[in-house]
Amino acid sequence: MVQKELKFAIQLNSRVAIYIPSTVDVDKTTCNKRQVEKVQSKLSSMFGGATCTQAYGGWLSMAGNLVTEDVTICYAFCTEEQLQSHIKEIVNICLALKKEMSQEAISLEINNKLYFI
Numbered sequence: 001m002v003q004k005e006l007k008f009a010i011q012l013n014s015r016v017a018i019y020i021p022s023t024v025d026v027d028k029t030t031c032n033k034r035q036v037e038k039v040q041s042k043l044s045s046m047f048g049g050a051t052c053t054q055a056y057g058g059w060l061s062m063a064g065n066l067v068t069e070d071v072t073i074c075y076a077f078c079t080e081e082q083l084q085s086h087i088k089e090i091v092n093i094c095l096a097l098k099k100e101m102s103q104e105a106i107s108l109e110i111n112n113k114l115y116f117i
Helices: 033-047 080-100
Strands: 014-021 051-060 066-078 107-110 113-116
Touching: 014 033, 014 080, 033 051, 033 066, 033 080, 066 080, 080 107
Parallel strands: none
Antiparallel strands: 014 066, 014 107, 051 066, 107 113
16 A cells, blocks of 8 residues: 555655764864755755754764764765765765864764764
């Protein structure tokens, strides 16, 4: 029954999520509103829309210190073809965030697999 009802629906079977920190220089708190809006806009341009949600997380810095912070996760669903078409641009967004926010890494989640960029 479900497949019959959904036979004309478009299935978006891939998920891309970029984790935007709320720190700079590893552990100094900052406002990430501008970065969040930029990532949401870019993902929306690529895939037609994006959702951002708040989370709280922690990670060990290269110095071995626990850094805890608010993080904004911006994600979008897309087709596998769209993902393949935009993967280089997605990685470049992460690299730019990493540089702009002086981070050791930016987390990129693709289809439930996490990559440190």
